[in-house]
Amino acid sequence: xxxxITALRNRTHKLLYKxxxxxxxxxxxxxxxxxxxxxxxxxxxxxxxLRQITSLFFNYxxxxxxxxxxxxxFNNPVGLGAGFDKNAQLTQILxxxxxxxxxxxxxxxxxxxxxPKPRLWRLKKSKSLLVYYGLKNDGSDAISKKLxxxxxxxxxxxxxxxxxxxxxxxxxxxxxxxAKAFKKFISxxxxxxINISCPNAYGGQPFTDSVKLEKLLTRIDKIYTNKPIFLKxxxxxxxxDVDKILEVSEKHRVNxxxxxxxxxxxxxxxxxxxxxxxxxxxxxxxVEDLSNDLISYVYKKTCVSHAQNKxxxxxxxxxxxxxxxxxxDAYKKIKLGASLxxxxxxxxxxxxxxxxxxxxxxxxxxxxxxxxxISQAIGADNK
Ligand SMILES: Cc1cc2nc3c(=O)[nH]c(=O)nc-3n(C[C@H](O)[C@H](O)[C@H](O)COP(=O)(O)O)c2cc1C
Numbered sequence: 001x002x003x004x005i006t007a008l009r010n011r012t013h014k015l016l017y018k019x020x021x022x023x024x025x026x027x028x029x030x031x032x033x034x035x036x037x038x039x040x041x042x043x044x045x046x047x048x049x050l051r052q053i054t055s056l057f058f059n060y061x062x063x064x065x066x067x068x069x070x071x072x073x074f075n076n077p078v079g080l081g082a083g084f085d086k087n088a089q090l091t092q093i094l095x096x097x098x099x100x101x102x103x104x105x106x107x108x109x110x111x112x113x114x115x116p117k118p119r120l121w122r123l124k125k126s127k128s129l130l131v132y133y134g135l136k137n138d139g140s141d142a143i144s145k146k147l148x149x150x151x152x153x154x155x156x157x158x159x160x161x162x163x164x165x166x167x168x169x170x171x172x173x174x175x176x177x178x179a180k181a182f183k184k185f186i187s188x189x190x191x192x193x194i195n196i197s198c199p200n201a202y203g204g205q206p207f208t209d210s211v212k213l214e215k216l217l218t219r220i221d222k223i224y225t226n227k228p229i230f231l232k233x234x235x236x237x238x239x240x241d242v243d244k245i246l247e248v249s250e251k252h253r254v255n256x257x258x259x260x261x262x263x264x265x266x267x268x269x270x271x272x273x274x275x276x277x278x279x280x281x282x283x284x285x286x287v288e289d290l291s292n293d294l295i296s297y298v299y300k301k302t303c304v305s306h307a308q309n310k311x312x313x314x315x316x317x318x319x320x321x322x323x324x325x326x327x328x329d330a331y332k333k334i335k336l337g338a339s340l341x342x343x344x345x346x347x348x349x350x351x352x353x354x355x356x357x358x359x360x361x362x363x364x365x366x367x368x369x370x371x372x373x374i375s376q377a378i379g380a381d382n383k
Contacts, residue, residue, distance in 0.1 A: 010353045017351035030120045045092030054096035060356035062363045067375050070228040072155045072190050076100035076359045081321045081342035082159035086137045088147050095153040098355040105159030106195045109177035111139030112164050125272035128284030134200045135164040140181035147188050155190035169203040175219050186225050197234035197261035199281035210244035217252035228255035235260035235290035256317030259294040263287045284345035288323025295320045299337025327361020335381040
């Protein structure tokens, strides 16, 4: 009965969103809508009653989706990707929307206004967004102070990036900036993500270079934390680049990878719109195949061989994101090797009920394949 009511509720939401709300929202500047949605979400999260009502409208739970990964309990594998809740304003409402976890940020050492506007565009035919925010956020001091006071119901990842400024372009200055932000969150949140793949920041993505990454991770090793650390990778890396990053990561305190960030490459057959800006990275369906290829490659290279490697006696954990719009998209990433998935663009095109739709769909797909828990499906198509 619970399953049926949830499915009917979700179908009604979808119809209302697609036919009434989305056509109106999509007439308005995307950054304005993004800001308004965050304000509404923050307001709803402040009050117990509003959180409960939101839960009735959006939440879904099922034991088959629960997992413990790196000592963290996840009620379901669907999380919010970094970049939607830049200043950690939504941590109180996200559990009611049905998310199993969420990542806040990217957060930088210093506050950052981001790049000049306009810096967010919808690519409707491509079911994607063009993003040129440039790491707009309130900075590590303000955000850590705010988060310290809050009770966090679901695992919250802290996504750290390098401040978007000329001052952090030199490698040593960049490392100091990462370390400053990192130290502020030692005991806040469930895991760290080190974002080395922002396509929109001053000086490019220097820490995808293995020599510079080695220096950065050596510095991070010296900061005590018992929280797992993920590296967020670009979908535009060559296999050779990825190999070098994996090699360096094995020597340091890296527990896994987030695959993937936005793509800068405009030669992508899934781009169906004419792109106005030369700047910016593309999300959604345009990045989906690239993200899947990266998940598959990293899983094969590390997790499969690691499982047999007595010395490391473990494996890297992969969080897959890029173009997750429905349960089948999420399941594909999981079967390629992702233990968890995240999304942003899917929620914008499909509305927030998509989170419980995906979770409910995953339960059905697991049953179809004869699995009793989501963890059994991880990497099933990539052994
Ligand atoms: C509006 C927007 C802002 C983003 N900002 C960040 C960010 O600050 N840090 C980050 O690591 N990724 C950021 N991303 C990238 C997403 O986390 C994700 O990697 C990418 O959008 C692909 O997922 P999707 O197709 O589900 O949106 C942003 C994406 C969007 C759409």
